[in-house]
Amino acid sequence: MMSLNRRILLSATLVLLVFIVGIALTLDRAFYDSARLGVKDRLFAKLLMLMGDAEVEDSNELDVPTNLLDAEFGHVNSDTYAFIVDPTNTIAWRSNSSLNKPMPPIALLEKGRKEFSQIMLNDEPYFIFRYGVAWETPAGDYPLTFIVITDTVLFEAQIERYREDLWGWLSSMAIFLLTTQMLVLHWGLQPLRKVSTELAAIESGQQENLKGSYPNEIQALTDSINSLINHEHKQQKRYRNGLADLAHSLKTPLAVLQGAIHGEEDETIRRKTIREQIDRMDNTIQYQLRRAATAGSSPGMGLIVLRPMVDRVVNTVTKAYRNKHPHITIEIDETIGLKMDEGDLMELLGNLIDNAFKWCRQSIHLSAYNQENQVVIQVKDDGSGIQPHEIAKILERGVRADQSTPGHGIGLAIVRDIIQVYDGELSIENHPAGGLCVTLRLKGSKQH
Incomplete structure (x- = not known):
């Protein structure tokens, strides 16, 4: 795939070329029209000078x-060159410069009518300006048409020189702008190249995270990557610690099992x-x-509304304790949400609500x-609550406050580990009205 630098450079080059060509064509057309208007004004000025020199005698003779x-x-x-057409549609006068020059079709124009155009004479382009007048004489108006013609050699040379200069300057400007653009892109994309270099260093194990200082536009990106x-x-640390703790925790029961196999105790005691x-x-x-499977907080984690999750867990645990029918009170607003992994939240609520069902007598309040x-x-x-000196023990792995209810200590230990992963707080205390009160504090977000 084409690199970002090449994409931006290619796109900007295409835009610049289109802009330069558009500007060149616009300026070329503007200059062409201006030069053509200049030719028209020059021919008209010569025609007026010719009119100023011309005279019509009383006998209607042109002089x-x-x-x-x-x-x-x-x-x-x-x-x-120039010539004058009289009322009989014949050339009444022509300049010395018109000798051996091609002549256009002769036509008498109406009084006050002006015509400027480009015509072909003997396959050569010429500019022609015609002007019809009515000369006042004692015998009445005497119509004449003054005509001035010039070739396009000077005009075309002027256009050619202008185009050469125009494209030369625009080409130089385009090269300058492209060079400047390349330097600006190189400087502007330097933070991205720095990110790429640091990511390569992280991949090779030379550093652990992105350490550089970056512009505000990509600071959020680098923070998310970190x-x-x-x-x-x-x-990974939780996985390693979980495996190490598992190996350490299995040593004692394995040693007991090995001693029971080789021991001389009674068969009933051994079993x-x-x-x-x-x-x-x-x-x-x-x-x-369960501890190793805890996902923990991560960037981009979605918001989970708490109330539906609590209802699901309560319905599930109720089916597991069919012999108990406590009165359950739930006071949770629909707008309360948590940014947690759904599996972690289910595990957290499941252990707390399961313990509440185990120990309650008639009611549970969530x-x-x-x-x-x-x-x-x-x-x-x-329920019966817990002795104050046993509250610390109940959070230790594998320690139960009541040995007759298996799994209680493990459940709260899992809750403790999940809370620690999410930088939350867990507190356990006896409720003044009787029973146990477990309080969790987690970073939350409100639904809008």
């Missing part, structure tokens, strides 16, 4: 003194030990897998509200 004529009309080799890189690094260690290993594996730039989520139940 043009040769000593008063324009010098161009007196030279045989002049490129300008956020994606940091998110990926955190995700009980094996079952307990298998349950412990299963809980540990589930926890580490609420959420905006506080400054945070969303505060509270899950309350009317």
